Amino acid sequence: MTQRVLEVESPLLELEEKINELKIVNQTGKIDLSREIEALERKASQLKKSIYENLTPWEKVRLARHPERPTTLEYVNAMFTDFFELHGDRHYADDAAIVGGFARLDGQPVMVIGHQKGKETRENLFRNFGMPNPEGFRKAGRLMKLAASFHVPIVTFIDTPGAYPGIEAEERGQYEAIAQNIALMSSLPVPIIVTVIGEGGSGGALAIGMGDRVLMLEHSVYSVISPEGCASILWRDATRAEEAARALRITAQDLHRRGIIDAIVSEPPGGVHRAPHVVFGKLANIIAESIEELAALPSALLVERRYQKYRAMGEFVCAVENEERVPVAAGVG
Amino acid sequence: MSGFFDRLRSQRPKTTAQPGANASREIPDNLWVKCSRCHTAVFRKVFEEQFKVCDKCGYHHKLTAWERVSLLSDPDAFLEWDAGITPADPLQFGPDYQRKLEEDRQKTRLGDAVLSGRTLLANHPVALGVMDFAFRGGSMGSVVGEKITMLMERALSERLPTIVVTSSGGARMQEGIYSLMQMAKTSAARVRLQEAGLPYLVVLTDPTTAGVAASFAALGDVILAEPDAIIGFSGARVIEQTIRQKLPEGFQTSEFYLKHGFIDSVVPRKDLKSSLARLLGFLTRSGSVASVTE
């Protein structure tokens, strides 16, 4: 599905290429092109801005899946120090689609956990394209419990198309593994900070995605079902994914407006992969501040607030509150 | 046993006199009923006395929520909770979706895919939630999430054991991220029952998959399943397309998950109420949880 370049980017890339050509000519010193180059660079920067401020939901899906987009371990290595990776669920196996371990943020211990995608084919096969099996979720659950026992805050990174749909995954209780993690995260007495860095794919995302603060990168997406899956179920036509992406309201902007996530982390023009260190630095600050703020709360209050936060999610019509109704015609009288 | 449908008739004349479209497709309205699995014609009265279980092949036809309540409740004991909570269309999927909701409301006489309330089960007071597959495939949107959460919160404040009978294809796609968040909301409520020492029993019925399987359905203190129900996270078709292989016989059934260790017991429908009553007996004293913990 992904490719190196989005269609929407190509005018920009063409312009950037022309500028580079002119720069080479300019360097020869035969003609002075610096004024022209300057003008074109201004134009490129405007173009960049307008392209990335007006991405459609589907273009964001494509950008969220961009093969050059930084993966969890890149964030971990750039934002934290002293990362000590911990493996295995203690029952069955180690799942490379989820990574986790201790690390330090501004010197303070944290437990980091995230989905791990690969960049190249071989790595992607090893990481199963970031689609965990039950043992991946169980490893994450184990590490979260470990963190909570020693009062260590939890930082998670979401980047998965979803839980892996496979025979063995089902045999080993994919649904149970996800449910246990969600239940666990609802009651852990330590701060949990979640960041959606790419794709937030359904239950497989939520299984490490319940938290006191949920952040999303500007061009990341978070959805109950992939746009392709939605289109093929609703309209029996996976090619209508673009339409489904719009209908599902999966962008960071939509979810922030609806109060599902707490904040959006802006990306440089062109997406996080164009200047990852800008985002790493900014995100590290936001996470550190959030942890400091949340760690100051008594743990019972922290858990209660988290409960109420999710308790309030949902949109429905409520005709009468707190009613107790005898079934029609069952008639007590 | 007999009298199950008679009792239901007296309770819900409208629902049973004109059974839901789903039910009527499975069971033509005459003396004989054709089993939707083995296609044997079964005498209607026998079929109904066996709670819509085929006496030839044992297939458990889907029950409506009201039929399920009638199966599990003592006569006239059920008091519905939160009937006034009905679906919005938060993502504005539009008139087509709203028309389908309306059709399913007519068909099931439910506001959404779950019916909840307080009842007596063999004299045990319980909070009971029952899902109905005939309403949008039992899909979980904001209403299902809210009503299951309310059920558990009421059980918490009234110190009742909770029983939930699931039947769901998963998330309500038309509610997008709100559906996903119901997994978090319901699971969190379930944890509070655990912390309060209140029992939570789950009965998985055909089908229980995806978002419902991966939240409150998987979290019972005891998990029962009806025979041959489809259970799992990913749909069979998606798995087949991913791995490009045929799925093994009996994959993702109740018996499959019993074998793999995820279900406590597979219980035929005729024994369901008595099994739940026995479990409640172990988990509560003199029918009341309050006396155990207070």
Ligand SMILES: [Zn+2]
């Ligand atoms: Zn049959």
